[in-house]
Amino acid sequence: MTDLGITRGKGQPLPKPPFYKRFFDSTLVSIAIYAVVIGLIAYGSYAGAQGMGYNWQWYRVPQFLYRNTEIGFEWGEIPIGLVATIKLSVTSFLLATAIGLLVALLRLSGLVVGSAVAVAFLELIRNIPLLVLLYLFYYVLGPIFSFDRYTASILTLAIFHSALISEILRAGINAIPTGQWEAAKSIGMTPYQTYKYIILPQSVRFMLPPMTGEVVHLIKSSAIVSVIAVAELTTFGRNIISDTYMSFEIWFTIALVYLVVTLILSIGVSHLEKKYAVDQ
Amino acid sequence: MTQPTPMIEVTNLDKFYGAFQALKNIDLTVQQGEKVVICGPSGSGKSTLIRCFNGLEWHNSGRLVIDGIEVYDGAKEIRELRQEVGMVFQQFNLFPHLTVLENLMIGPMKVRKISKTQAEETARNYLDRVHIPEQAEKYPAQLSGGQQQRVAIARSLCMETRIMLFDEPTSALDPEMINEVLDVMVELAETGMTMVVVTHEMGFARKVADTMVFMEAGQIVEISPPEQFFTNPSSERCRLFLNQILEH
Numbered sequence: 001m002t003d004l005g006i007t008r009g010k011g012q013p014l015p016k017p018p019f020y021k022r023f024f025d026s027t028l029v030s031i032a033i034y035a036v037v038i039g040l041i042a043y044g045s046y047a048g049a050q051g052m053g054y055n056w057q058w059y060r061v062p063q064f065l066y067r068n069t070e071i072g073f074e075w076g077e078i079p080i081g082l083v084a085t086i087k088l089s090v091t092s093f094l095l096a097t098a099i100g101l102l103v104a105l106l107r108l109s110g111l112v113v114g115s116a117v118a119v120a121f122l123e124l125i126r127n128i129p130l131l132v133l134l135y136l137f138y139y140v141l142g143p144i145f146s147f148d149r150y151t152a153s154i155l156t157l158a159i160f161h162s163a164l165i166s167e168i169l170r171a172g173i174n175a176i177p178t179g180q181w182e183a184a185k186s187i188g189m190t191p192y193q194t195y196k197y198i199i200l201p202q203s204v205r206f207m208l209p210p211m212t213g214e215v216v217h218l219i220k221s222s223a224i225v226s227v228i229a230v231a232e233l234t235t236f237g238r239n240i241i242s243d244t245y246m247s248f249e250i251w252f253t254i255a256l257v258y259l260v261v262t263l264i265l266s267i268g269v270s271h272l273e274k275k276y277a278v279d280q
Numbered sequence: 281m282t283q284p285t286p287m288i289e290v291t292n293l294d295k296f297y298g299a300f301q302a303l304k305n306i307d308l309t310v311q312q313g314e315k316v317v318i319c320g321p322s323g324s325g326k327s328t329l330i331r332c333f334n335g336l337e338w339h340n341s342g343r344l345v346i347d348g349i350e351v352y353d354g355a356k357e358i359r360e361l362r363q364e365v366g367m368v369f370q371q372f373n374l375f376p377h378l379t380v381l382e383n384l385m386i387g388p389m390k391v392r393k394i395s396k397t398q399a400e401e402t403a404r405n406y407l408d409r410v411h412i413p414e415q416a417e418k419y420p421a422q423l424s425g426g427q428q429q430r431v432a433i434a435r436s437l438c439m440e441t442r443i444m445l446f447d448e449p450t451s452a453l454d455p456e457m458i459n460e461v462l463d464v465m466v467e468l469a470e471t472g473m474t475m476v477v478v479t480h481e482m483g484f485a486r487k488v489a490d491t492m493v494f495m496e497a498g499q500i501v502e503i504s505p506p507e508q509f510f511t512n513p514s515s516e517r518c519r520l521f522l523n524q525i526l527e528h
Contacts, residue, residue: 179369179371180373180375182369182373183367183375183435184375185335186336186366186367187362187363187387187391188391188439189387189390193390193391198375201377202377
């Protein structure tokens with residue numbers, strides 16, 4: 001072995017990182033900084049509310065979550081609203097995915113008319129604000145085709161999100177190498193069989209992360225249907241506030257409920273992603 | 281002697297990509313059981329030609345008849361034809377989300393509507409034939425390139441094909457894996473399969489080819505039996521090409 005002037009054996013220890021780095025990298029200090037920042041925000045809100053003479057009445061909030069009456073246990077308005085929001089979102093999402101898949105396939109079909117229709121649809125939907133789209137469905141198309149506000153809400157959310165979902169699906173499908181198409185073709189598969197058995201199962205892992213984002217986005221934007229008084233979480237929040245004037249407490253609670261739902265969703269999907277992770 | 285049956289008949293075939301003519305006036309006949317090896321410089325149209333044979337590319341004019349079925353864009357019989365004509369690709373193109381066994385079974389089950397038990401029996405039989413029965417439960421990514429290509433050959437054979445097309449099957453392989461794939465192809469040739477192989481493996485060509493085809497710039501420059509092709513090619517261009525690839 002040649003001696004290059006380097007200490008033999010264990011080798012020299014690396015130089016210690018500077019003190020400030022060690023200080024800020026430690027878990028305890030990180031938690032402390034986090035706590036201080038959150039604390040300042042909470043205190044700021046509280047102090048501001050005090051300053052304007054706001055009367056906090058948190059003790060009146062639980063009755064809107066659940067009640068124990070003579071008849072027995074019953075859910076409050078907030079969980080009922082949450083279930084309505086989830087129903088609305090799930091229905092809209094399923095419909096949006098169906099429309100999105102149709103639009104994506106039209107665009108990938110290679111037919112000139114097909115892709116022209118798809119592009120026109122995408123540009124139209126993407127350039128109309130969600131609120132205006134809702135008004136169009138409720139005030140214009142609703143009376144013409146005689147459907148109610150609930151249907152109008154579902155159609156609005158589904159069509160608005162189908163534009164984005166179709167782009168996610170298209171990107172996922174395009175991410176599959178052409179060799180896969182050729183291999184499927186060469187064993188005589190129809191385009192339908194190729195999508196079903198070869199392309200879509202492989203696309204799922206490309207689609208899952210952006211689709212999760214889209215579901216979260218849809219759940220949040222479903223709050224907009226409260227402007228046409230469709231029964232869901234935000235509408236119930238507005239109703240409670242008009243009865244009780246506790247706008248701070250109720251909006252904080254509603255925001256927290258949305259946050260919890262979307263966080264649970266994100267965590268659930270990251271588990272799914274691991275399941276679908278195939279290495280090529 | 282029975283009259284030889286032509287499996288592939290190409291007459292006057294032209295293929296364009298926009299203004300670029302990829303295939304010019306191709307005439308070629310492949311008899312049943314014949315082994316044809318196509319070689320030529322890259323960009324000469326070899327791959328394009330054999331991709332026309334199972335409808336992965338469409339010719340623009342001329343006539344192409346495979347096993348009695350006329351091939352053209354929009355032909356209804358093309359899917360039945362593809363079940364009879366197997367294709368092995370340079371990049372293997374195995375289905376990465378399916379196990380080796382599933383890769384072999386999906387075609388027979390979904391396209392030929394064969395029962396699962398029967399498809400599995402066929403699949404295991406062909407895995408034996410390509411000498412990797414022990415890899416059945418693995419995913420393609422867990423196999424070496426040579427093993428993957430042998431799975432790809434087995435996948436085509438599971439469709440009970442009558443013609444096998446090979447598009448540079450060993451070009452993407454590490455040198456030490458080329459032989460295991462070529463060995464399988466030689467064994468396949470011995471079973472009497474009709475084969476059209478695009479390759480630069482001249483050792484393989486000498487061993488199995490009945491006919492050698494040399495292409496350049498979209499045209500067939502030379503068609504001759506291997507003895508003549510390797511010793512005394514009629515075209516100067518072919519002689520030059522052979523010198524270049526046989527030098528090493």
